[in-house]
Amino acid sequence: MDKETGKAFDFGLFKRLLEHANPYRFTFYGVALAAILISAFAVLTPILVGDIVDVAIKAKDADKLLFYTMAMLGVLLGEVISQLAFNYYANWLGESVIKDIRIALFQKMIGFKMKYFDNSSIGVLVTRAVADMQRIGEIFSQGFFVIVSDLLKMLVVAIVMLVMSWKLALLVFSLLPIILYATRVFQKAMKIAFIEVRAQVSSLNSFVQERLTGMKIVQLFNREAIEKEKFREINEKHQNAWLKTVWYNSIFFPIAEIVSAITIGLIVWYGGLQNVANISSDEYGTVFSFIMLSGMLFRPLRQIADKFNTLQMGMVAANRVFKILDTDSHISNEGTFEKEDVKGDIKFSDVHFGYVENEEVLHGISFDVxxxxxxxxxxxxxxxxxTIINLLNRFYEINSGTILVDGVDIKDYKLSSxxxxxxxxxxxxxxxxxxxxxxxxxxxxxxxxxxxxxxxxxxxxxxxxxxxxxxxxxxxxxxxxxxxxxxxxxxxxxxxxxxxxxxxxxxxxxxxxxxxxxxxxxxxxxxxxxxxxxxxxxxxxxxxxxxxxxxxxxxxxxxxxxxxxxxxxxxxxxxxxxxxxxxxxxxx
The missing domain is CATH 3.40.50.300 (P-loop containing nucleotide triphosphate hydrolases)
Structure with missing residues (x-):
């Protein structure tokens, strides 16, 4: 994904991911509906708090206080149920999608030529099939839907703010560009950092897998100290890659918290001052509502930045997995010939072959059995x-010549047959x-x-x-x-x-x-x-x-x-x- 390092989001790649969610589209729509309901219920709570202050407490009306309190209880219950449905089915959708992609990936890998495995690290392939798959699942469970839900919540909050008090709304909105700019810079930096993280994870997995597999050689040749030092270096690179993401988080989130605190201070100062001077029609309840609404406006921005990290890591992983799925390294299986009673006549005629281009291993061999x-x-x-064994089984394709079994070119046989x-x-x-x-x-x-x-x-x-x-x-x-x-x-x-x-x-x-x-x-x-x-x-x-x-x-x-x-x-x-x-x- 190096060529995409500067891109905040790859819509083409995401569209391809969504195609794998098509079999579960009703669940997809259900999760989207739950996200809408969460936004609606969340906004109702500060509105009801404002009404309690202005209508019930100010008027000292116990019946209205009870009514609004019960209404808040109903809203909170609806929000909890919507959140439960959202969390469960978003995760279910993510796991279902990666299950399908993992099966497709494994099926693809077992059909690769032996040459592909000769040139590929097994540790890296294991990372693609396991760790990267989980990152893809998080796109649905912790990334995309959460971001959409938060953006929808912010939109609804902004509209409610404008309706309640456009002056206070503009005051809050005036600080939004700062956090939006910080979020944008944060996302781009994290994109680059996570590409490095995935590369280091693959290197670490590959190193550990190879050393554990070859542990007998490591111990036989007294390589423990050397391999330990190599591992320390690789592990340090892995640590530094992760620390870079921690550093970016350490900068961004305090900035977001400071902007949010300043916003609340301005709301209290401006709203209170207007009421004290009797130059505003805004009630005290509106100020209370705005304090809650401002938190609901800025908090999702911080969460979106965090979830966008998850989304980007998932996209990096998806790109790596799709690269394998798009790899054209399989033995052609266009043959249709099948024969139950193969006798076993074998004939090699002027067979040339090389594992590496322009480096022949077999120079036109011919024989028959x-x-x-x-x-x-x-x-x-x-x-x-x-090499003769490998070619007869069609693990590799010959450069030229023919191999016949019972007088039929092996390319004409169905590979499984x-x-x-x-x-x-x-x-x-x-x-x-x-x-x-x-x-x-x-x-x-x-x-x-x-x-x-x-x-x-x-x-x-x-x-x-x-x-x-x-x-x-x-x-x-x-x-x-x-x-x-x-x-x-x-x-x-x-x-x-x-x-x-x-x-x-x-x-x-x-x-x-x-x-x-x-x-x-x-x-x-x-x-x-x-x-x-x-x-x-x-x-x-x-x-x-x-x-x-x-x-x-x-x-x-x-x-x-x-x-x-x-x-x-x-x-x-x-x-x-x-x-x-x-x-x-x-x-x-």
């Missing part, structure tokens, strides 16, 4: 092995803070607990799961920290297996895995690859030797292709790789 075959991919780190036929077991296994059963089924209602148990028995992991407290109901906590790396890997194998994919992709790293887990993983690998097309980024010789085809990659190119025996006979790149990485394993 027949249905039911197992292809192993080997090569040094950075050769492009994992394509991905439902491909299961992936990644090297870095991610588990949600949930039960083992839910991590396996991902809460797919078509996958029952019985299906999960049967699948676990088939790939040999049922005993391991059953031995855990609660079995399949065991909560693995955030990122599966309650399980070892080998156990997490087994869960991911089972998750892939129960989805019954046509194409299976494995990144089957076994580093830091105990011998028992590795044996289970080998058994699971043999079972889940049986009879289906499998692409394996191979880290173990046993898997490579069993593969129908081995793809040897180096720096984004396919340098060799063939079976294990064929490639060894060539004595080329694969032989060198085999000698360096796998020969000791075979000897062992």
């Amino acid at each position: 027949k249905a039911g075959e197992t292809m192993a991919i080997v090569g040094a780190t950075g050769a492009g092995k994992s 394509l991905r439902s036929k491909i299961a992936v077991v990644l090297q870095d296994v991610f588990l949600f803070a949930d039960t083992i059963a839910n991590n396996i089924s991902l809460k797919d209602e078509s996958i029952t607990l019985e299906d999960i148990e049967n699948a676990a028995k088939q790939i040999g992991v049922h005993e391991f799961i059953a031995s855990l407290p609660g079995g399949y109901g065991y909560n693995v906590k955030e990122r599966g920290t309650m399980l070892s790396s080998g156990q997490r890997q087994l869960i991911s194998f089972l998750r892939a297996y129960v989805s019954n994919p046509s194409v299976l992709i494995l990144d089957e790293a076994t580093s830091s895995i105990d011998t028992y887990s590795e044996q289970l993983i080998q058994k699971a690998t043999d079972k889940i690859t049986e009879g289906r097309t499998s692409i394996i980024i191979a880290h173990r010789l046993a898997t490579i030797k069993k593969a129908d085809k081995i793809l040897v990659m180096d720096s984004g190119n396919i340098v060799e292709m063939g079976t294990h025996k064929e490639l060894l006979k060539k004595g080329g790149y694969y032989w060198n790789l085999y000698e360096a990485q796998f020969l000791t394993e075979e000897v062992a």
